[in-house]
Amino acid sequence: MRDRERNIENNNAFGIQEEIQTVILSDKDSDIQKAGEIIRNGGLVAFPTETVYGLGADALNLMAVSKIYRAKGRPSDNPMIVHIADKETLKELALEITPAMEKLIEAFWPGPMTLIVKRQPHIPDVTTGGLDTVGIRFPSNPVAQALIKAAGCPVAAPSANLSGKPSPTTAAHVENDMMGRVDAIIESGDCKHGIESTVIDMTGVIPMILRPGVITSGMMSEVLGKKVKLDPALNARVGEDFQPRSPGMKYKHYAPQAEMRIYSGLPEKVEAAIKAAEDELIADGQVVKVIKFKDEITAAHDLFAKLRDADDEDVDVILAAALPEEGLGFSVMNRMLKSAGYNVIEV
Numbered sequence: 001m002r003d004r005e006r007n008i009e010n011n012n013a014f015g016i017q018e019e020i021q022t023v024i025l026s027d028k029d030s031d032i033q034k035a036g037e038i039i040r041n042g043g044l045v046a047f048p049t050e051t052v053y054g055l056g057a058d059a060l061n062l063m064a065v066s067k068i069y070r071a072k073g074r075p076s077d078n079p080m081i082v083h084i085a086d087k088e089t090l091k092e093l094a095l096e097i098t099p100a101m102e103k104l105i106e107a108f109w110p111g112p113m114t115l116i117v118k119r120q121p122h123i124p125d126v127t128t129g130g131l132d133t134v135g136i137r138f139p140s141n142p143v144a145q146a147l148i149k150a151a152g153c154p155v156a157a158p159s160a161n162l163s164g165k166p167s168p169t170t171a172a173h174v175e176n177d178m179m180g181r182v183d184a185i186i187e188s189g190d191c192k193h194g195i196e197s198t199v200i201d202m203t204g205v206i207p208m209i210l211r212p213g214v215i216t217s218g219m220m221s222e223v224l225g226k227k228v229k230l231d232p233a234l235n236a237r238v239g240e241d242f243q244p245r246s247p248g249m250k251y252k253h254y255a256p257q258a259e260m261r262i263y264s265g266l267p268e269k270v271e272a273a274i275k276a277a278e279d280e281l282i283a284d285g286q287v288v289k290v291i292k293f294k295d296e297i298t299a300a301h302d303l304f305a306k307l308r309d310a311d312d313e314d315v316d317v318i319l320a321a322a323l324p325e326e327g328l329g330f331s332v333m334n335r336m337l338k339s340a341g342y343n344v345i346e347v
């Protein structure tokens with residue numbers, strides 16, 4: 001009931017008068033065919049990928065893509081990733097395919113890697129946020145691949161969450177955010193990785209990672225035989241003059257309702273600091289959730305689900321232990337830092 005009320009509230013906020021009837025589909029082939037038809041006819045379908053659930057529409061249909069922005073409550077200058085189900089389709093979307101792109105594709109597609117490339121002019125501006133580039137991804141999830149094939153078109157898909165919420169890693173997360181806002185939701189299992197794809201800009205002389213993911217800069221550098229760059233914004237926190245940023249600032253993208261603190265330092269000290277804070281907050285009558293992960297793979301898989309759980313449990317404060325910021329740990333910390341509004345406590 002709460003969700004329905006919230007959806008109606010959101011719909012009104014974004015100027016949608018009527019609730020859409022959302023069909024729940026399974027990941028069986030007959031249902032995937034139905035979902036493909038919905039996309040072909042200009043509708044919206046939420047579907048699983050190996051990273052997070054996506055909210056798909058025909059990438060070449062202006063009206064269909066516009067509906068995605070409305071459903072998510074997302075600013076319309078934020079570009080979409082276009083999903084394909086075979087390497088050949090890239091030629092119809094990209095202006096050129098460079099040797100560096102070919103190497104990365106050979107190594108990591110299908111998989112959790114999005115290439116930003118110069119785009120062909122026939123892709124609508126609404127899909128690319130008006131940019132002269134487009135993000136392309138060939139997902140490895142078999143349901144995603146079957147859906148794209150059934151649709152018979154490239155599928156524009158951001159993560160299937162309401163704007164500002166963590167990306168959905170289960171069908172239940174999608175249903176919480178998107179019931180009444182999309183035409184269909186394909187229910188499938190948990191997403192294998194749990195964080196969004198690595199986004200790498202291939203338009204410059206040296207490829208640059210814009211969003212870190214499961215495919216790390218080290219993995220890419222190795223395949224390319226030269227170092228890739230990291231968008232300097234990704235290391236914004238590391239400067240000497242770092243100041244914790246207050247909640248609600250533009251960097252806070254994956255925001256739980258609770259205040260979130262990240263404890264960083266030697267493991268024993270972090271453990272002690274979290275325990276002390278937990279005791280103090282509980283004594284103060286606050287609902288506290290402690291987030292610790294046994295390794296980076298589990299952290300990637302579980303982080304967004306835990307943030308959503310915290311909201312459902314009406315948690316006041318989340319206390320999280322920092323991960324070592326290398327490899328996959330760097331990618332997960334990128335999300336954790338944003339969730340926490342860069343609220344880091346060094347111990």
Ligand code: TXA
Pocket residue numbers: 049051052053054055078079080081112114116128131133134135137157158159160195196197198199210211
């Ligand atoms: O794993 C994923 O990438 C998931 C699944 C569904 O495939 N999709 C996803 O989409 O995370 P979204 O829209 O939530 O995030 C796409 C990111 C955004 O930060 C967007 O700004 C960036 O990619 N992006 C897309 N096209 C771009 C472009 N042409 N230039 C620069 N950044 C771009």
Ligand code: MG
Pocket residue numbers: 158159167
């Ligand atoms: Mg997203």
